Amino acid sequence: MSESVRRMLRAKLVVLGRDNCGKTALCVRFITRRFIGEYEHKREVNYRCQKIVDKEAIELEILDTVNKDCVGAAASSLESSIKWGDGFLIMYSVTDRSSFEAVSRLKRLIDHVKQTLGIPTVVVANKCDMENGRVVRTDEGQALASDLRCSFFELSVAEDASSVEAAFGQLVREVRQEFQRHLLAMDKRSRMLQMRHALKNKLTRSKTMQW
Numbered sequence: 128m129s130e131s132v133r134r135m136l137r138a139k140l141v142v143l144g145r146d147n148c149g150k151t152a153l154c155v156r157f158i159t160r161r162f163i164g165e166y167e168h169k170r171e172v173n174y175r176c177q178k179i180v181d182k183e184a185i186e187l188e189i190l191d192t193v194n195k196d197c198v199g200a201a202a203s204s205l206e207s208s209i210k211w212g213d214g215f216l217i218m219y220s221v222t223d224r225s226s227f228e229a230v231s232r233l234k235r236l237i238d239h240v241k242q243t244l245g246i247p248t249v250v251v252a253n254k255c256d257m258e259n260g261r262v263v264r265t266d267e268g269q270a271l272a273s274d275l276r277c278s279f280f281e282l283s284v285a286e287d288a289s290s291v292e293a294a295f296g297q298l299v300r301e302v303r304q305e306f307q308r309h310l311l312a313m314d315k316r317s318r319m320l321q322m323r324h325a326l327k328n329k330l331t332r333s334k335t336m337q338w
């Protein structure tokens with residue numbers, strides 16, 4: 128397989144989280160490096176951009192989801208977004224405990240839809256600039272992310288563009304690692320199939336020679 132095929136050139140990332148936690152602000156900050164206070168955003172938006180992560184270029188599609196009550200059509204739309212994605216960023220606001228409580232539910236949904244554990248997922252706690260309104264402590268976020276086996280970032284989209292870059296950078300890194308693991312598993316499987324085929328040929332030949 129050529130080097131360019133073995134490198135991941137594109138990745139599809141999905142941003143999930145309760146309403147108002149800062150998903151759109153996060154995507155816009157990552158893509159443009161700017162923070163724009165208010166967003167008119169009541170539907171899913173798919174952004175495309177090119178980024179360099181660990182000195183390697185990657186084309187990203189980033190799906191900014193809308194979190195409605197997860198029933199009926201909204202639930203199936205969320206599930207198809209999850210099926211589509213290679214990596215997930217689950218966000219909550221440190222000023223909204225219900226958004227924190229939604230994180231485990233969303234992670235369980237990812238595991239259920241993908242039918243496997245270890246899907247690249249990063250947990251992001253937003254709005255840490257609002258210390259006065261904080262209702263979720265940093266150590267609670269860290270403990271939850273560690274239970275879910277996810278990387279964890281606490282940041283303020285409003286105040287810190289570099290932490291936003293770091294969170295997306297980590298997700299891209301994990302998606303690339305998963306892609307490499309998948310390639311290795313495929314290589315191993317194809318080597319085993321070749322060996323099985325060669326063995327079968329050898330057995331057939333030796334039987335023919337006996338007769």
Ligand SMILES: Nc1nc2c(ncn2[C@@H]2O[C@H](COP(=O)(O)OP(=O)(O)OP(=O)(O)O)[C@@H](O)[C@H]2O)c(=O)[nH]1
Pocket residue numbers: 144145146147148149150151152153163164165166168169192193194253254255256257282283284285286
């Ligand atoms: N103080 C502060 N406010 C923020 C921060 N990030 C986002 N906000 C504000 O939080 C509000 C919600 O941000 P959005 O990005 O629209 O949140 P969302 O999760 O996309 O919301 P929905 O579209 O309803 O799902 C806006 O008023 C933002 O300006 C932050 O880091 N600090």
